[in-house]
Amino acid sequence: MSSFINDENGVIEPYADLTAMALAVAGFIIFFAVVAQAYTSYQQKAFIVEHYQDAAALAEKLSRDSALTVSSHPNMIDAARVEEISGDPQEIMKKYGGYYNFLLKVEANSDVRDYSVIIKDLRNTESKTGVSASIPVTVRINEVQEIPGTLTVKIWRK
Numbered sequence: 001m002s003s004f005i006n007d008e009n010g011v012i013e014p015y016a017d018l019t020a021m022a023l024a025v026a027g028f029i030i031f032f033a034v035v036a037q038a039y040t041s042y043q044q045k046a047f048i049v050e051h052y053q054d055a056a057a058l059a060e061k062l063s064r065d066s067a068l069t070v071s072s073h074p075n076m077i078d079a080a081r082v083e084e085i086s087g088d089p090q091e092i093m094k095k096y097g098g099y100y101n102f103l104l105k106v107e108a109n110s111d112v113r114d115y116s117v118i119i120k121d122l123r124n125t126e127s128k129t130g131v132s133a134s135i136p137v138t139v140r141i142n143e144v145q146e147i148p149g150t151l152t153v154k155i156w157r158k
Helices: 002-006 018-063 079-087 090-096
Strands: 076-078 100-109 114-120 131-140 146-157
Touching: 018 090, 018 100, 018 131, 018 146, 076 079, 076 146, 079 100, 079 114, 079 131, 090 100, 100 131
Parallel strands: 076 131
Antiparallel strands: 100 114, 100 146, 131 146
C-alpha cells in the first residue's frame, strides 16, 4: 500500500495545464469578439435596408421643395437658393428633420463649371452609419446656365 501512495508516476505538475487553459480563454475571447463584430455589422446593414426608401423619399421631397427650386420651374434646383439655405439651414432642418438627422448635397458638373454645395446642421455630428440616396436633378446656376446634376440625401438616427 505504501508503494501505491508513494508512486508519483501519474502526478501532473501543478502549472502544466495553465497553457491549455490560457489558449481556451483566448479562443473564447476571439470568438466573442467575432460575434460582436458580426452583430454590429448586421445592425448597420439592417438599418440601411430598412431606411433606404425613407432617404429616397426625402430626396424627392427636397427636389420639389419651393425653398430650393426655381419658382417658374418647380422641378429645377436654384443654385442661389441652395447657397442661401446653406448659410442658415435651420428652417429646412426643422421642416424635414423630424425623424432623422440628415444632410443634403447638390452637385452639378459640366465642361465649363463644377458646382457642389453641402447643407447640414453644424450642431449635429455626422454619423458613420447612415443611408444615402441620390436622384438626378437640373441645377440652374444662373439665368442662362442649367446643368444636370444630382441631389444626395444622407440620413442617420437621431
